[in-house]
Amino acid sequence: MQHLHVELGARSYPILIGPGLLGRADLFEEYVARASVLAGGRPTNDFLLVTNTTVSPLYAERVHASLPGRRIVEVVLPDGEQHKTLANVSSIFDVLVANRYARDACVLALGGGVVGDMAGFAAACYQRGIDFVQLPTTLLAQVDSSVGGKTGVNHPGGKNLIGAFHQPRAVLADTDTLATLPVRELRAGIAEVIKCALIEDEPFFAWLEDRIEALLAREPEALGHAIRKSCEIKAGIVARDERESGDRALLNLGHTFGHAIEAVQQYRGLLHGEAVGAGLAMAATFSVRAGLMDEADAARVRALLVRAGLPIEAQDVAGAAALEAMRIDKKVQSGRMRFVLMRGIGRSFVTADYPEDALAATLETHFA
Amino acid sequence: MQHLHVELGARSYPILIGPGLLGRADLFEEYVARASVLAGGRPTNDFLLVTNTTVSPLYAERVHASLPGRRIVEVVLPDGEQHKTLANVSSIFDVLVANRYARDACVLALGGGVVGDMAGFAAACYQRGIDFVQLPTTLLAQVDSSVGGKTGVNHPGGKNLIGAFHQPRAVLADTDTLATLPVRELRAGIAEVIKCALIEDEPFFAWLEDRIEALLAREPEALGHAIRKSCEIKAGIVARDERESGDRALLNLGHTFGHAIEAVQQYRGLLHGEAVGAGLAMAATFSVRAGLMDEADAARVRALLVRAGLPIEAQDVAGAAALEAMRIDKKVQSGRMRFVLMRGIGRSFVTADYPEDALAATLETHFA
Numbered sequence: 001m002q003h004l005h006v007e008l009g010a011r012s013y014p015i016l017i018g019p020g021l022l023g024r025a026d027l028f029e030e031y032v033a034r035a036s037v038l039a040g041g042r043p044t045n046d047f048l049l050v051t052n053t054t055v056s057p058l059y060a061e062r063v064h065a066s067l068p069g070r071r072i073v074e075v076v077l078p079d080g081e082q083h084k085t086l087a088n089v090s091s092i093f094d095v096l097v098a099n100r101y102a103r104d105a106c107v108l109a110l111g112g113g114v115v116g117d118m119a120g121f122a123a124a125c126y127q128r129g130i131d132f133v134q135l136p137t138t139l140l141a142q143v144d145s146s147v148g149g150k151t152g153v154n155h156p157g158g159k160n161l162i163g164a165f166h167q168p169r170a171v172l173a174d175t176d177t178l179a180t181l182p183v184r185e186l187r188a189g190i191a192e193v194i195k196c197a198l199i200e201d202e203p204f205f206a207w208l209e210d211r212i213e214a215l216l217a218r219e220p221e222a223l224g225h226a227i228r229k230s231c232e233i234k235a236g237i238v239a240r241d242e243r244e245s246g247d248r249a250l251l252n253l254g255h256t257f258g259h260a261i262e263a264v265q266q267y268r269g270l271l272h273g274e275a276v277g278a279g280l281a282m283a284a285t286f287s288v289r290a291g292l293m294d295e296a297d298a299a300r301v302r303a304l305l306v307r308a309g310l311p312i313e314a315q316d317v318a319g320a321a322a323l324e325a326m327r328i329d330k331k332v333q334s335g336r337m338r339f340v341l342m343r344g345i346g347r348s349f350v351t352a353d354y355p356e357d358a359l360a361a362t363l364e365t366h367f368a
Numbered sequence: 369m370q371h372l373h374v375e376l377g378a379r380s381y382p383i384l385i386g387p388g389l390l391g392r393a394d395l396f397e398e399y400v401a402r403a404s405v406l407a408g409g410r411p412t413n414d415f416l417l418v419t420n421t422t423v424s425p426l427y428a429e430r431v432h433a434s435l436p437g438r439r440i441v442e443v444v445l446p447d448g449e450q451h452k453t454l455a456n457v458s459s460i461f462d463v464l465v466a467n468r469y470a471r472d473a474c475v476l477a478l479g480g481g482v483v484g485d486m487a488g489f490a491a492a493c494y495q496r497g498i499d500f501v502q503l504p505t506t507l508l509a510q511v512d513s514s515v516g517g518k519t520g521v522n523h524p525g526g527k528n529l530i531g532a533f534h535q536p537r538a539v540l541a542d543t544d545t546l547a548t549l550p551v552r553e554l555r556a557g558i559a560e561v562i563k564c565a566l567i568e569d570e571p572f573f574a575w576l577e578d579r580i581e582a583l584l585a586r587e588p589e590a591l592g593h594a595i596r597k598s599c600e601i602k603a604g605i606v607a608r609d610e611r612e613s614g615d616r617a618l619l620n621l622g623h624t625f626g627h628a629i630e631a632v633q634q635y636r637g638l639l640h641g642e643a644v645g646a647g648l649a650m651a652a653t654f655s656v657r658a659g660l661m662d663e664a665d666a667a668r669v670r671a672l673l674v675r676a677g678l679p680i681e682a683q684d685v686a687g688a689a690a691l692e693a694m695r696i697d698k699k700v701q702s703g704r705m706r707f708v709l710m711r712g713i714g715r716s717f718v719t720a721d722y723p724e725d726a727l728a729a730t731l732e733t734h735f736a
Contacts, residue, residue: 086458093454097525100696125493128520128531129611152496157465163496164532243497328468 002228006147006235008242011167015147015235017227019220021174022062022135028172033067035106035169036131044131046105047072048096050119052079055111055137058180063110063135072108073099077115081267084114084154086162092122106131106169112138112185113145113272117163120151124166134168137177139189139223140273143196143230146171148238148251154267158328159259165243173231175223183216187309188273190215191254193226194304195280196233199250202346204229209300212307249350253340254279257366260325261314270311277310282366287342289358297345312366319363370596374515374603376610379535383515383603385595387588389542390427390503396434396540403474403537404499412499414473415440416464418487420447423479423505426548431478431503440476441467445483449635452482452522454530460490474499474537480506480553481513481640485531488519492534502536505545507557507591508641511564511598514539516606516619522635526696527627533611541599543591551584555677556641558583559622561594562672563648564601567618570714572597577668580675617718621708622647625734628693629682638679645678650734655710657726665713680734687731 001018014031021027037043049072051060056076064072075095077088096105109119109132116134123132134146152163178186190212197205207225208215214222234251241248258279261270270278284298302312314322326337338352339359369386382399389395405411417440419428424444432440443463445456464473477487477500484502491500502514520531546554558580565573575593576583582590602619609616626647629638638646652666670680682690694705706720707727 086454086461090454093523093530094525097523097529097696125520125530125532127529128518128533150496152493155461155465157462161465161495162461162493164493165496328465 002224004228004231004235006167007239008167011149011242013168013170015171015173015231017142017173017175017224017231019174019176021172022059022177023066025066025068028066031170031172032106032108032133033070035133036104042104044104044106045070046099046101047108048092048099048101048105049074049108049110050077050092050115050122051075051110052077052115054079055115059110059137059177063108077118079114081114081154081272084118086153086155089118089122089125089153092118093126096122096126101126101130103127103130106133108133108135109146109168110135110137112136112141116141116145117151117160118153120149120166120168121153121163124151124164129166131169132166134171136171136173138181138185139178139227140185140192142173142175142178142227143189144192144234146173147231147234149242159262159267173227175220175227178218178223183309184271184274186216186218188271188277190226190308191273191277191280191305191310193230194308195251195253195276196230198280198301198342198345199233199237199253199348200346201229201233202344204233205300205304205345209304212304216308249338250340250348253342253348254283256326256337256339257282257322260322261317263325263328264317264321269316270314274311275314277305277308278312278314278366281305281312282362283340283342285365286339286354286358286362289361290341290354291358293342293344297342300345314366315368317367319367322367323363370592372596372599372603374535375607376535379517379610381536381538383539383541383599385510385541385543385592385599387542387544389540390430390545391434393434393436396431399538399540400474400476400501401435401438403501404472410472412472412474413438414467414469415476416460416467416469416473417442417476417478418445418460418483418490419443419478420445420483422447423483427478427505427545431476445486447482449482449522449640452486454521454523457486457490457493457521460486461494464490464494469494469498471495471498474501476501476503477514477536478503478505480504480509484509484513485519485528486521488517488534488536489521489531492519492532497534499537500534502539504539504541506549506553507546507595508553508560510541510543510546510595511557512560512602514541515599515602517610527630527635541595543588543595546586546591551677552639552642554584554586556639556645558594558676559641559645559648559673559678561598562676563619563621563644564598566648566669566710566713567601567605567621567716568714569597569601570712572601573668573672573713577672580672584676617706618708618716621710621716622651624694624705624707625650625690628690629685631693631696632685632689637684638682642679643682645673645676646680646682646734649673649680650730651708651710653733654707654722654726654730657729658709658722659726661710661712665710668713682734683736685735687735690735691731
């Protein structure tokens with residue numbers, strides 16, 4: 001088992017990574033049942049287990065068994081990004097109220113990023129904020145969405161437009177759950193791993209070039225290393241800039257393009273991680289066209305994405321439609337778009353200062 | 369004009385109190401248009417003015433005139449506590465999204481506590497938090513709900529169960545707006561003023577005994593003093609305990625009983641401030657029966673409430689129903705209720721340690 005610490009002052013929390021964690025009653029006792037105590041609160045007996053129709057039959061029983069004697073009410077949501085809505089968060093509120101859960105109750109998010117985002121947002125707003133613990137069961141959630149405290153839901157007008165910053169009390173990432181993950185979702189998670197390396201860690205990128213097949217084969221040692229490194233990189237950035245006023249925007253590498261693809265496809269096309277994969281290839285092209293990065297580095301980015309089974313273009317999406325979608329994206333401030341670009345592998349930075357023709361060429365190259 | 373400062377580190381903000389503030393373009397320029405700049409952000413041209421059907425025709429035009437050249441989209445909500453719902457906050461999100469407002473947009477809450485709570489909650493959640501400014505137009509909002517950063521909505525199962533802590537960038541309390549306030553609402557606001565005195569300021573309570581008729585006659589000097597003192601007391605408590613982990617619970621003096629009355633009446637009976645007035649009389653009786661406070665002090669509390677035209681009992685509400693409503697109230701932790709009691713006027717404290725028969729006697733005395 002690996003143990004990381006996210007340093008956020010009074011909101012600091014541990015991330016545990018390893019096989020079999022969902023069955024470890026000792027860890028649940030220390031990090032879940034006493035999560036509020038570590039934060040200066042009182043121990044609780046009241047848990048709300050938020051999960052979905054796919055994950056519940058696979059893993060909910062392990063959670064129940066690891067918290068013996070506690071009251072655990074389960075909320076089973078429909079599975080899929082299209083269900084990440086305020087209406088579903090409202091249904092979580094209804095269950096919390098109906099069971100008269102008080103401020104000392106704790107929400108457990110068992111599932112992927114969609115479950116984590118909704119359960120975390122419900123915890124952020126119920127009685128103006130109660131504890132929650134992330135139990136991520138997808139690679140994407142283990143490396144990305146369960147770290148950093150972003151919670152929320154989509155709006156018909158855009159992704160993640162409604163939400164809150166609310167840090168979990170702990171994250172327990174059981175790598176055994178990745179055995180049942182569909183291969184498309186595994187690849188989508190690897191896109192976020194590649195993103196972390198591209199932001200600030202060239203040696204990790206080289207390690208991925210060496211071990212990508214081991215990750216796809218779900219070799220436990222390779223998965224454990226990739227998750228730990230990704231969480232370390234993300235946790236470090238979040239610790240520097242919890243509320244995204246500066247450095248944290250680096251984590252959006254590939255996301256401005258990725259979100260645009262998802263929006264135009266109305267969240268029924270590529271998975272989020274797949275769209276981010278394509279977005280990374282686009283950010284690389286943009287960086288080359290802006291004269292920032294060597295074409296040889298961009299070729300390495302594309303080659304790794306292809307080996308991971310990820311898309312590097314969006315030929316069913318019109319460039320003009322993607323541009324329009326980007327403008328409503330939340331990274332836009334006062335009309336000028338901001339992008340994360342690269343001066344090389346592991347050397348990303350945020351800017352609103354770029355040549356317009358480099359953006360146009362990128363849209364031309366990767367979109368319809 | 370009076371100027372207070374709420375000290376909350378990076379979330380500190382000014383409260384301005386006085387006549388004619390809504391017409392002061394110079395103050396809007398300094399404290400509203402540049403609110404985000406003071407907090408290290410960029411100036412914005414995008415404002416969302418949230419108000420209601422009663423207040424809009426009276427005061428919205430003054431706000432428009434005081435922010436010349438800016439884009440101000442107006443959301444006019446229905447008036448009344450029964451409309452403080454997640455559905456109405458969702459309609460605010462829809463307008464923000466439809467107008468493509470970005471993170472630098474600023475929400476203006478023009479109205480009473482209901483408008484402020486909903487507009488503030490929408491600002492807390494839109495893009496995970498944008499700026500907002502309170503422009504309270506009722507005495508209750510000027511002395512209480514616009515200070516302290518509590519935002520949120522009611523749930524059919526209880527009041528204020530869904531919400532967030534989100535501090536305004538500034539509060540501009542124009543005392544001229546109190547001229548159009550219905551007398552019942554004026555009295556409801558005075559209940560919160562009396563509460564502030566009872567918590568920790570016996571001399572202010574004595575001033576109220578001396579000047580209650582001047583307040584009811586809306587004498588500007590008396591109103592200005594009462595609002596400033598109340599905001600000072602509340603701001604001081606909030607600065608000590610922003611997230612209500614300790615001292616801030618003092619502000620719930622009278623509220624456990626008051627919320628119970630409102631819940632049993634399904635928010636269609638007493639106004640919030642009226643219910644708090646009755647709750648203050650109940651807290652006084654409770655404190656006397658618990659052997660904490662002299663009956664003479666409780667008599668002073670009741671006498672001032674009566675002179676203010678506030679209720680001191682709830683004879684249409686069954687004591688058993690009120691007790692049941694209190695248990696679901698958010699102040700309950702792990703089954704044991706907490707109350708704010710008094711050792712005397714201006715000497716309040718929070719406790720879960722009280723004689724059960726004192727509670728029973730209080731219910732018997734003040735309820736059906």
